[in-house]
Amino acid sequence: MAERVRTVRADEWEEFQRFLERSYGHSKGFFTRYYPHIYRTDEEALSSFFVLEKDGRIVSHVGLFPLECVALGCKLTVGGIGGVATLPEERGKGYMSRLLRHVIGQMKERKYPLSALGGDRQRYNPFGWDLAGMKYTLTFTPRSMERAGVVPAEVDEVTPQEASSKVERLLGTLPLRVERRYTLPVIDRPGVRAWLSEDGYVLSKGEAFGPHQILELASPTGKEPELIRAVMERCFCGEVSLQLSAWDEGRLGRLMPSAAGWDAGPDWCYRIVDLAGLLEAYRGWLEARAEGMAPFELSVGVKFQDEVQRATISLRDGNLEVARGRHTDEYYELDALDGVRAFLGGPSRRLGSLSTLLPLPVHIPSLDHV
Numbered sequence: 602m603a604e605r606v607r608t609v610r611a612d613e614w615e616e617f618q619r620f621l622e623r624s625y626g627h628s629k630g631f632f633t634r635y636y637p638h639i640y641r642t643d644e645e646a647l648s649s650f651f652v653l654e655k656d657g658r659i660v661s662h663v664g665l666f667p668l669e670c671v672a673l674g675c676k677l678t679v680g681g682i683g684g685v686a687t688l689p690e691e692r693g694k695g696y697m698s699r700l701l702r703h704v705i706g707q708m709k710e711r712k713y714p715l716s717a718l719g720g721d722r723q724r725y726n727p728f729g730w731d732l733a734g735m736k737y738t739l740t741f742t743p744r745s746m747e748r749a750g751v752v753p754a755e756v757d758e759v760t761p762q763e764a765s766s767k768v769e770r771l772l773g774t775l776p777l778r779v780e781r782r783y784t785l786p787v788i789d790r791p792g793v794r795a796w797l798s799e800d801g802y803v804l805s806k807g808e809a810f811g812p813h814q815i816l817e818l819a820s821p822t823g824k825e826p827e828l829i830r831a832v833m834e835r836c837f838c839g840e841v842s843l844q845l846s847a848w849d850e851g852r853l854g855r856l857m858p859s860a861a862g863w864d865a866g867p868d869w870c871y872r873i874v875d876l877a878g879l880l881e882a883y884r885g886w887l888e889a890r891a892e893g894m895a896p897f898e899l900s901v902g903v904k905f906q907d908e909v910q911r912a913t914i915s916l917r918d919g920n921l922e923v924a925r926g927r928h929t930d931e932y933y934e935l936d937a938l939d940g941v942r943a944f945l946g947g948p949s950r951r952l953g954s955l956s957t958l959l960p961l962p963v964h965i966p967s968l969d970h971v
Contacts, residue, residue: 603657606703609650613659614642617650620659624686632684638786639666639683639971650684651704653696661687661696665704666971667713669780672962673848677882679963680708680874682718682730683971701728705874714878715963718870719970725870729905729937733945734868734963735847739860742840746830749859753834754827756798761788764795767802771819777846777962779969787968788817796832800824804968809836815843816968818852825852826859846964847946868964871941876903877912877925879944883961887914888921890958897954900927903940914955 609617618640621632632640639646653661664684670677682704687696705728708716718725722732762785769784781787788795788804793816796803801820807813813836818825833841840861845853846868857863873879880887898915913928914921933952935943943949946960 604653604655606651606653606700609647609652609659611642611644611647617652617659617662620688621662621684621686624662624688635790636683636971637790638781638783639664651700651707653700655691660691661700663697663700663704664971665707667711668717668965668969668971670778670963670965671780672777672964673886675883675886675962677715677879678711678713679965680704680711680713680716681965681969681971682716685718685720698728701725705729705872708874712875712878714873714875714882716872716874717965718872720870722870725872726938728872729941730870730872731938731941731947732867732869733871733941733947734960735865735946736844736868736964737847737853738864738866739843739845739853739856740840740862740864741826741829741833741843741859742861743833743838745861746826746833746859749826751826751830751859753831754798754800754824756796756803756828756831756835758835759795759797761785761790761793761795764788764797764802764804767797768795768804768817768819771801771821774819774821775849776851777849777964777966779965781969796828796835798824798828798831801828803828803832805832805836805841807836807838807841811838813838813841815841817966818843823851823855825855829856830859844967846962848962848964867947868945869970871945871963873903873910873937873941873944876901876910876940876944877923879961880912880914880923884921884923886962887958888916888919891916891921892919894954894957897931898929899931899933899953899955900929901940901952901955902927902932902934903937904934905937909934916954 666681804817
């Protein structure tokens with residue numbers, strides 16, 4: 602049996618779509634309807650779809666989609682993993698494992714410091730991904746808005762096409778976001794509703810009288826509660842939910858007084874691909890956070906199978922430096938799962954003085970999940 606890993610070709614696009622639909626049990630055209638910004642046929646997009654070919658046909662797939670993330674001023678490329686699929690009759694043969702190992706290698710070559718995906722943590726734990734970070738889910742009701750004295754803003758519901766330019770313009774005001782190359786395909790998806798106001802915009806999902814989910818909310822004037830109440834009243838909603846990163850302190854502060862309740866949970870599944878690269882991406886943020894701290898120097902290792910990534914972090918005279926490798930006696934080594942939780946947030950062991958500066962802020966909004 603001839604097997605090989607390669608990327609998808611343009612001339613087999615329809616075959617590839619039928620493969621995905623059969624593997625997931627989704628309806629015809631599902632992936633291009635719900636993820637049109639990802640499932641494209643240009644050369645750049647095709648290079649993101651890694652498939653395992655067996656005897657001339659596609660039997661397994663793992664997608665690798667770069668996400669240009671901004672977190673409190675820090676910029677890094679996160680390797681988003683999506684579309685993980687194997688034909689039902691070909692499962693249990695190690696094809697997913699082979700492809701995941703291949704894309705991990707690709708991320709190392711491309712120098713992505715971090716990777717993210719959605720899925721069962723125990724399924725992806727053996728490959729180094731684990732739940733990490735924290736986000737809050739806030740719920741709002743007419744009663745909670747009334748008790749907080751929130752007056753609805755003036756909003757107009759528009760089409761995604763009509764909203765795209767404002768969404769693109771105001772996205773940069775969000776402190777944790779993914780910088781999008783294609784705004785319209787991201788928001789022009791089944792079920793997404795767009796609302797515009799002088800105070801910002803709302804992207805939501807839900808119909809009249811039912812529960813409503815706020816997918817994205819931006820208000821440079823700080824009128825987030827007023828925008829939410831406006832959407833609630835227009836849709837006759839009894840409850841609205843909104844997910845925000847735990848690091849989104851400004852918006853959380855404005856929204857919590859009008860929330861009926863809140864819940865907390867991990868942000869997403871993450872994997873450290875390049876430890877030193879990750880720390881370097883956040884170096885400026887770490888240095889600012891370390892103001893007033895006593896000097897320190899320590900090394901950390903993150904071990905995945907037989908590979909150990911090591912980095913040394915030092916703070917001297919207010920300057921924080923990151924170097925590859927171990928260069929100190931003080932050394933902490935963690936496995937890949939404990940490592941991602943230690944650096945991004947979650948149950949983990951302490952790393953000496955460095956733990957005072959952790960976790961690192963990270964958040965990938967649901968609209969940008971792959």
